Amino acid sequence: MRIAVIGAGIGGLVVAAGLQSGGHEVALYERRDEPGAIGAGLTLFGNAFAALDAVGLGNVVRGVSGDMFGRLRSGQRTPSGSWLVSVPPSEATTARSLHRADLHAALVAELDRGTLHPNSRALVSAEGEPEVSVDGRTERFDLVVGADGIRSEARRTWGLDPGVRYAGYTAWRGVTAPAEVLSDEVRQATSETWGRGARFGIVPLPDRRVYWFATLSTPAGAAFEDQHRVLCDRFGSWHRPIDDLLASTPPEAVLRHDIYDLAAMPTRFVTGRGVLLGDAAHAMTPDLGQGAGQAIEDAATLVVLLRRVRDSGPVLDRALAEYDAVRRRRTTALWRQSRLTGMIAQQAHPVAVAIRNALMRATPSALMVHTATRLQRWSPPESVDEI
Template sequence: MGNNAVVVGGGIGGLAAAIGLRLVGWEVTVVERARTPDDAGAGISLHANGLRALDVLGVGAAVRAAARPQYTGGTRTPDGRLLARMDGAALERELGTPIVGIPRSGLHRLLRAALPPESLLIGAEVTSVDRSDASRVRLTAGDTALEADLVVAADGIGSRLRTQLFPGHPGPAYSGSTVLRAITKTPVDLRTDFELTWGRGAEFGHIAFADGRAEWHAVLNAPAGVRHPDPLGEVRRRFGGWHDPIPALLAATRTDAVLHHDINELVTPLPSYAVGRIALLGDAAHAMTPNLGQGACQALEDAATLAAALSGGAGVESALVRYDAERRPRSQSVARAARQAGRMGQQLSRPVAVALRNTALRLAPSRVTVRAVLRHADWTPPRLGRPRDGPGRAVVRSPQ
């Protein structure tokens, strides 16, 4: 088995895959089309499964040190009434860790710091893939020609490689919800580490960070493609009258800091995450709605599982068959659960349905909420085999 891999996409899943492959002895090149590292995005919550995957990859401790544990929080109504309490301490007792919150940019930097700079090919987009040779895959990225024994397609929800591999697949579909989000410019006095507030067809949430700043997101039922000349002004119009600390979060946000994206997902599951010597990973394989906070965690699981499959000494194609068998059922199940959570949560808009949901949440014991998180976060990571001759363990450097 050869030991040269190309990872297409330098996001969370692609970087994690590159780290894992290096740990088991592969030479890795990460091809990222952005000319500068794409740290766009606001914040992210990492559940126990994502943290366990990061531990396997050797970067879990660094991520925990930069993150803020989520011990307090819950779900509220727009007037501030508590519907369900999040018990981070109970999750820690069950799983060994609470959920943590970290800026996406910080997570990206920590993952990049675990890779040698020369392994990153920045500003080059993979435009073609040639699989005519059964033992190698040839890629064209700008003016660069690459050959690899393994290709990892981690090029996101709009994956060009997925389209080439599965030309009959319908691709991503609009979920019916759009999200505006930002990180505050300054620290905000928050009473909780994490919170969601559900109205009618609308959600507002925040994630507190270790430096006192916070990410907030506002999710709305809306037609696809709708944009606003003043995004922050629109959020203030829709959510400014909701309970504290929502007005304070918006007041601490720069006008030009708001990102606006429609939420798309792969509603039609892929028939496989492996085609020959190409593996699909993260959003390229199973883009899901964010309602369970599992998108990045599932990509991290993918990365750890892929590295473990390729460390066992089997041929590349056999290893990818194993990867597909282990990852596809679980990740597609989580994607279905996330879609259902959105339909029963933020997307509900009829007053009677909203009232019934709120009553059910208020009456449910706290252990029910804990069990709902455990259903997806309690994942046992694989063990990586001994590295073959090759680069060996990644070195975690201080991020620049």
């Protein structure tokens, strides 16, 4: 089949590469002039790699990432540094860390020459017809995949847009300069520290850099004249190595964005011969670390379902219906759980924070691991065959 993919983010790249390797002709449209990863670090869990393996990209991504939880203590801490929940390396779930730019470059390299079309705003048909309009020229396809992010034009054009919701907090992200010698706090643990209406996460990368993120409950669109100074003032007194990480990050390299998710889940992910994927379908808060993972699952599910589909007849309808049912069920549960986790983590009232911390300390690490393992479990569907 001839398939158009709109959006060269992680999900768009994985589905384009996977479909292409399965024998489909793919055109990938990206509106930016120089497609690349806007962001910092990233953690991919076992479910993401199960999906990548299903489409032949697992080892590609392993090659630009490093084993994280398999060698580090992990869990949640308080600003003083005491552990609320601590999971030793021997019990932790599978996870690997990497830089988004490295992942993007590795996936782009898997595409055939001429597949990626930068500086191309591709518009879809409102009726879900398999066509896109680019620069006034309309091209026909057998299928159109909308992977164009949380503010998806495809979702809006197809009448599936529930709007977005501000989650109540803003987030900063950064990557330190390479360190000759990482501190013991970084070498021995990866953690997320929960304060009052604020969090700070630490994720070592495989190249002696450290990815960190910080959140702060604040009105949407709040202005901060000096982003780096705000971070130093708010988090500099928290446990080490937070102050060291901030000091090792160039101020101009700090990224900030308010956190949004979809206000509700779309009633469906498929309209005619158009299908939504990734944040375009189910943008969720980052509180479970599953945004990229779910986009990859979407991509792998679609690739596997279409593995034996060679035309746009009834068998394609069956494959799209299966994709819609499987992916809405899976992502709706995670979308809700991620929103709830963010609400708990961003608590600011002293009494609520005290109760939250007490409950976390009382929770066995084995239960936390079991819950995470269930969340991170994924297996590919059966390919759809001709009747």
